[in-house]
Amino acid sequence: MRIWRYILGGLVGSAAYNRIGPSSYLTRITVHGTTSWHVIDCGLEPVPYTFDAREWYAVNLEELAAILHGERISTVLVTHAHLDHCGYLPALEPFLRDDAKIICTSVTKELIEYILHDVLMQSLARGGILGELPFQTLPLVRILQRLVAVDTPGVISLEKGIRVLLWPAGHINGACSFFFEISEGSVRRIVAYLGDSSVHRQTSVEGASLPPDQWLLKGRHDVIASLDCTNGGEEIALWEDERQRLLHDAMRVVKEGRRWIGITFSIVRAQSLAHELSLRKRQDSTLRNIPVYADGVSVRRISEVLKNFSWAGGRTLDLSDVEWIIGYRGRRSFMRNFESGWVLTPSGMGHGPAVDYFTRYLEDPATFIAFTGFVAQGTNGHRILNAQNGEIVRLGGNRGDEGGLALSVRAERAMYRFGAHQSRSEAIIRTLELFGIDSRSLVPGLRSDFSGNFQDLLPPGTDLSERQVGLTHGSTRALQWFEKSLAGIVKTARADQEDDRYREL
Numbered sequence: 001m002r003i004w005r006y007i008l009g010g011l012v013g014s015a016a017y018n019r020i021g022p023s024s025y026l027t028r029i030t031v032h033g034t035t036s037w038h039v040i041d042c043g044l045e046p047v048p049y050t051f052d053a054r055e056w057y058a059v060n061l062e063e064l065a066a067i068l069h070g071e072r073i074s075t076v077l078v079t080h081a082h083l084d085h086c087g088y089l090p091a092l093e094p095f096l097r098d099d100a101k102i103i104c105t106s107v108t109k110e111l112i113e114y115i116l117h118d119v120l121m122q123s124l125a126r127g128g129i130l131g132e133l134p135f136q137t138l139p140l141v142r143i144l145q146r147l148v149a150v151d152t153p154g155v156i157s158l159e160k161g162i163r164v165l166l167w168p169a170g171h172i173n174g175a176c177s178f179f180f181e182i183s184e185g186s187v188r189r190i191v192a193y194l195g196d197s198s199v200h201r202q203t204s205v206e207g208a209s210l211p212p213d214q215w216l217l218k219g220r221h222d223v224i225a226s227l228d229c230t231n232g233g234e235e236i237a238l239w240e241d242e243r244q245r246l247l248h249d250a251m252r253v254v255k256e257g258r259r260w261i262g263i264t265f266s267i268v269r270a271q272s273l274a275h276e277l278s279l280r281k282r283q284d285s286t287l288r289n290i291p292v293y294a295d296g297v298s299v300r301r302i303s304e305v306l307k308n309f310s311w312a313g314g315r316t317l318d319l320s321d322v323e324w325i326i327g328y329r330g331r332r333s334f335m336r337n338f339e340s341g342w343v344l345t346p347s348g349m350g351h352g353p354a355v356d357y358f359t360r361y362l363e364d365p366a367t368f369i370a371f372t373g374f375v376a377q378g379t380n381g382h383r384i385l386n387a388q389n390g391e392i393v394r395l396g397g398n399r400g401d402e403g404g405l406a407l408s409v410r411a412e413r414a415m416y417r418f419g420a421h422q423s424r425s426e427a428i429i430r431t432l433e434l435f436g437i438d439s440r441s442l443v444p445g446l447r448s449d450f451s452g453n454f455q456d457l458l459p460p461g462t463d464l465s466e467r468q469v470g471l472t473h474g475s476t477r478a479l480q481w482f483e484k485s486l487a488g489i490v491k492t493a494r495a496d497q498e499d500d501r502y503r504e505l
């Protein structure tokens, strides 16, 4: 039995300093005398929206071809429907075996079908700026035909000696982790690709629980091939605290008769916030007449998916009070009379429909702009958040004719980490639990924002020194924090370091 792991995604070197890059891994498994290739995720990250951007961060296909050396991929497994995990799937088409399947949860399948079309349409719409399309229509159609949905958490068989457990990962609706079990004779190894994950409960989804005991990585050669390090760059406020703060501000603003604009992702976060605001409106009679608006076809479509499809841990959202703003014309006429109330508009970093809202309202002090998650450098969100009051900012647009607008920032602004990734200490504690350490045996009162030395917390006699953890899906600063925190406990590999990317496990 031999197992290799190739990190295809992420970023390397200086590009990794501030950005995360897309998620993608290739694993090569030889068992019972047969070798097979499996891909986990194939994402796409648009380069920051500047005018000279002509690229996507994605899997390097020449590198993939060189590794495969003429062999073909048997299975693709997709952890969840965020663009940086599924957006580049069509590019894999030439490398797939004729009978290759793309496996994901039922919710992820429904979301992918929508999102990949959306990527193509958006690319076509802004082709004038970006020049190149990430993929063409035909491979997209073939990829969609290969999708296979798994309806509940459980085990599937890939090849002789290879089984995979799909287990809920929290994060967003439909997200899962993949636990590979490779067995031959008396040898059994587990290799886990955890995907984006969160252990905290969110509005739309429960936190990830531990998999059944026989799937814990208790064997000396069991490996976590990818650990979500997204939140490792700094310790972030706890999700529940951020939720309270966000809702508190949102209620204050509308009670002052002002307009509250929530800049948010269209996958689940917009719907979660619409649900939360609707709930407040019903609980507080002074808010009864405050409208909850949601902007955009994508938010609406994804709401429909969430209503009709559920996967383990998905929670029901009540969006019956939401008033929808659909289409560019609809938005324009809505904006003529939007004086007070809540509106949720994609996208998270402040491009997409959000540009129209900035254009109209950024210079008005009666406006409150809430960014609801991480805001990357080089985006409108970053420029607006970091501007002094009255400072002129120049916006990047999402359509060729809209970019470059200079506006004086008068609106009140705030950022909330209403995030879907676990905090960095939670990620370490979960890692130890996955290796079979009972978290109750760690120091009593261990908090999720612990920042001491994790090695000191382990029960006496614990030896995990043979275990390996792949630190992935984080910026260099995040990966460094995880590396330091796990030093002396397990062996680690970092996605941003060329030497660590290809390994026999």
Ligand SMILES: [Zn+2]
Binding pocket: 080, 082, 085, 171, 196
């Ligand atoms: Zn994600």
